[in-house]
Amino acid sequence: MFVRGELEKIERKVERGERLTRDDGEKLFACHELSWLGALADFVRKKICCDVVYYNVNCHVNLTNICVSRCKFCAFGRDVETRGSYAMTIDDAVKLVEEAAVDPNLTGLHIVSGLHPTWTFENYLAFVETLHQKFPALYIKGFTGVEIQHFADISGLSVEEILRRLKSAGLQSIAGGGAEILTDRVRNLLCPKKATADQWLNVARTAHKLGIKTNASMLYGHIETLSERVEHLIRLRELQDETGGFQTFICFPFLPKNTALERDIRQTTMWDDLRTMAISRLMLDNFRNIKAYWVMLTVPVAQVALSFGANDIDGTIHRENILHDAGATSPRSLAEDEIIRIIRDAGRIPVATGGNA
């Protein structure tokens, strides 16, 4: 339960630019005054980023959906012999990007994939090398902290060496996925085979040390408690204090369809999505960019989220796969002029990022 006087104290802190505590975060999650939360987050958003909203013209490349981890919340990962499993060749990946590059405004690639049981690190590296050589003008954001840790595990190389090799092959930043909820309890229950919370944070810390920016995310709306959402945000905020290397934070509502949790967990409501967006903006006082990822939120909710703390709406994508396997009802891609219209209608100024958001 919250008490109005306590919320007013939080409001004063936000107005003075003071950091919110764990206790404040928990009070915000207990509060049901959505419009108040939105106005407070919007106040902070405006102070940090003015009215600019970032988007990019990008292409998602998912090299394979075959994955040894088989996380309970994932509808994308499959075993080798399961129907619908695939593994791209380098030619397949080049063809996909050539198709997307018909759009002269294409500026970035977003490469994330399953943890293939027999691919070596060199297999993954070869995709980056080839795509960078063939499309040198495209910004390459690729691999999550989970994938980077997997490459270290299968190759025997350190995380630092993996990152150095990827960087010299053409990788420019690391994707934000795989963070899920950064507590051992949640990860042991949902995804015990992949990077732990500490390992995920260590990949980000190491990347930042090497001058590689990374994104961060939070997958919420499954088995986590509201306190664990706050814990997650605080762990990211602490690392950002230490390195300053996070570029963008993305809120991912869990989509249960076709996952192992489908029968037990219902999809988040718009109300939860908007309050989580707003609280993320308020707690992550050292993150400049908060993204409303339209694929998961749906386009209308992502547009409204621009008034709940978000200043980024992601990109055109070309052909989204991962979340459509989990029943995402949004389109698989958006035209650039539609993204611009969505942003302008919300009273904001669209700015293309050049692929690096």
Ligand code: SF4
């Ligand atoms: S979330 Fe990633 S690591 Fe987990 S099963 Fe899906 S593809 Fe594999």
